[in-house]
Amino acid sequence: MVTRDRILTFLALCVLASFLWYAERSMGDYSVRILNNIAIFIMLAVSYNLINGVAGQFSLGPNAFLAIGAYTSALLSLSPEEKINTFIIEPLIWPLSVISVSFPVSLIAAGLVSAFFALIIAVPVFRTRGDYLAIVTLGFGEVVQVFANNLVSVTNGPLGLKSLTPYTNLTWSWGLCLLTIFCIVRLVNSSYGRAMKAVREDETAAEAMGINAFRTKTLAFVVSAFFQGIGGGLLAHLITTISPSLFTFMFTFNLLSMIVVGGLGSTTGAVLGAIIITWGGELLRFFEEPISFLGYSYKGIPGMRMVIFSTLLIIVMIFARKGLMGRNEFTWKGLFNLFQRRFGRPPQ
Amino acid sequence: MKRLLGALFLVGLICSNGLAADPIVIGAYLSMTGNVASYGQMGWDGISIAKKMRPEVLGRPVEVRLVDTKSDKVESANAVSRLIEKDKVVAIIGEMISGNTLAGADYAERKKIPMVSPTATNPLVTQNKKYIFRVCFIDTDQGKIAAKLARDLFKAKTAAIIMDISQDYSVALASFFKREFTKAGGKVIAETKFKSGDRDFTPQMGTIKGAKPDVIYAPIYYTECALAAKQAREMGITAPILAGDGVQAPELLELGGDAVEGIIFTTHFHKDMVTSEIGKKFLKVFKQEFGKEPDAFTANAADAYFLLMDAISRAGSADPQNIRDAIANTKEFEGVTGKIVMQPNGNPLKAMVVNKVKNGKFVHVTTVNP
């Protein structure tokens, strides 16, 4: 059965690869952009799910790590001339003003720097629990934004960084996305993952069983931040312009919606949630824009998209708290069972 | 009977779609919400009236697709990429403020789609770019005129600057003013900063009060200017305020009340300066539709639209490259805001208008020709 699963997974990956190859050739820039967005958000949702869902530590600050990752990656990948052009209020500090590395290196750096920050704040952050943990992480997210706005000689302040080279393409985004899913799934299924789940269920009992709760929580936090940092770097090189206003609590809210809709605690759920909300968000845009149809014009209601999202989240929380997948993960067997139940036994 | 009517309706639907000529699709990315929502909305009003006055070109109807940038740079970049990739526009109007235009222009330049900004005044917007144009003056000139006004009108020897560090427009214009004011013999004795969305200016006003300048230069946007002026007056600061084109919105008067009386600012337009035929017609149609007078942002956006139409008809085609070349060759275009002659760097030679807030209204003081 395991071999069957492996073969099926391999086949699915081949299908995905050929679809992406086809998309790159013939589906037009807009669709490619959406696919890139979906990949990045899957990556972010899956890593956010690790700390919130699997380890049960409700963090509201992923926008901070995203910001750190995006800025690190951008600052490292810009060339010195571009930096001089962009930093018009205060020049960029040395040595950042002279360093310029390749895209993959900047991504790795982004991940490492984010993880480093996560490690530093883990000590104070995990002294709190529950609601307070949420607020402290939220506060951290806000503080990072304020610092990004004010450390003009490092981040160029509110003007942000522009003219980044659009390195992100389908290969990078989906490749790293699949790598993230693979790593996280392996982590969750390992003894570390089980420790995280134990801490989530009952921290005191877990400690009594010999699990070092602090180390477990920190591991989840740091790994989560690492992938969020890389995601931030990918995002920066997709949008090609970043500024502190991108990394607000609203971004966190988006990620939160994704993992909640998909099912808090399920990696598959995070993937599904990311796809639904990213794609759905694009589809819903048409509510916000004026369209003319047979001479009738609909003026377009800006802000309607977020109203729909918030309502969706509230409805999910009240009526379907477990989200789409609950805590279950995807298995090939589960998929077949689902089909059998829906469509009756296949003819023999 | 019902079925017959239904069938007729369907036929009508199909026919109207089939008979309608292939529209020319242009894009507009404007800030309909957010910190400078007034500009985007005013711009859209201007484009709507202009479109009403000239709904077709080359025998084809014009369709304008609007995307809201939420006054944000990143959204602006996204908006431009969506307009180009999804809506496949042949030209773009926007944005109203420099920061957002800088974010969006990159992509348009890369994809070789011509872009015309109504009111982005930062020089960098068109610098070294072949596909980006504007229908307004640039900030190097605005800073120069502002410095001149400070010296001549206010006889100021010292000035304090308050700027919005989250806006490229504000930062650049402040630095141009400082350069010109210093060259003309003045001295900038205080430079205070805030960022868009800030509503409390007590620390900045405290610094300015201590510095006792002859004039305060505020190259910022309307909400912050109104609130800052209010708080300045509350703190007992009496120095006159000189501002740029970023303050000309009705909210300045509403929010500022008495505090903004007497503010003098450089800008693009006042209805009293209109001389062209199309301008007069625009004033009439606009007043009919909206019941009020148009101002700089409306008029410039209308001009961006008219310029595009003019370029398309001169080019004889809706191909982006041809449109771009036609815009670049604009020599004799008469717009609502005056004559536009496009220079090779993408900037037109345009007159600058000086307005003043008097009795709760914007009044025209003078026009400075290039």
Next chain:
Amino acid sequence: MDYSFLIQQIVFGLTLGCLYGLIAIGYTMVYGVLRLINFAHGDLLMVAAYLVFFGMAIYNLSWPIAFIGAILLTSFMGILIDRGAYRPLRKSPRISALITAIGVSFLLENLGLVIIGGRPKTFPTPPLFEGAQNLAGIQIPNLSIWVFVMTGGLLAAVFLVVNRTKIGMAMRAVSRDMDTVRLMGVDVNRVISFTFALGSALAAAGGIMWCMKYPAIEPFMGVIPGLKAFVAAVLGGIGSITGAALGGILLGLSEVVIVAVWPEWSGYRDATAFTILIFILLTRPTGIMGEELPG
């Protein structure tokens, strides 16, 4: 250092602090009975401001009627939010309620955007609240005096209600042990609704006064004051009403005075609140007046 400037700033800080305090009380009361951080609380500020704007600009109501009407309607809105979004989740894990609260907050903000539009509206400040008194060369804005008076009055009223009425006693009991109170035959839902109403009314009052100081009404205007008020509540000890008021004043003062003494740090102003929060949560999580946190 210019003393008159410093005193003026202290007055300003106290004013700001009172406003934070008023909003913080609502947070702390709801947290006390429900153990829920009501993210939507800050947005009630915005609701109250728009209601006054509509009342006065469109229906031409006089300002006392508009103000009182707005406060009443906002209380009602608070009850509505509880009934609609939080009550169904009474028995669910707290995280669900927290997420829902975030959802409600965003919903209110974006509904505001959709209904009102993006351009800021000007709050119609009645002339009574404008202008300033000149005391020994220092300009004290009339509004500040009103804020002190109103805050004092409202605090006294809240104290009376919480400590001297039956429903107040019920509120205090519910914050200790909800299930036992139910066993005693008290309609817990009614008590909770009342808590929301009271807290929302205070937020509305605070919001109206906030708008008289910063007259630009926008859909997202309640976000930052709301967050800071929450910090104030935690600073003072979440669950304690005196603590919330005290925390608010301390926060307002420190925010203003730090920036007045070191103007170069004015960009970091919003971060002061959060830095204080993180510091408090690490060193003395129960806050200044707080009791032991129940689990």
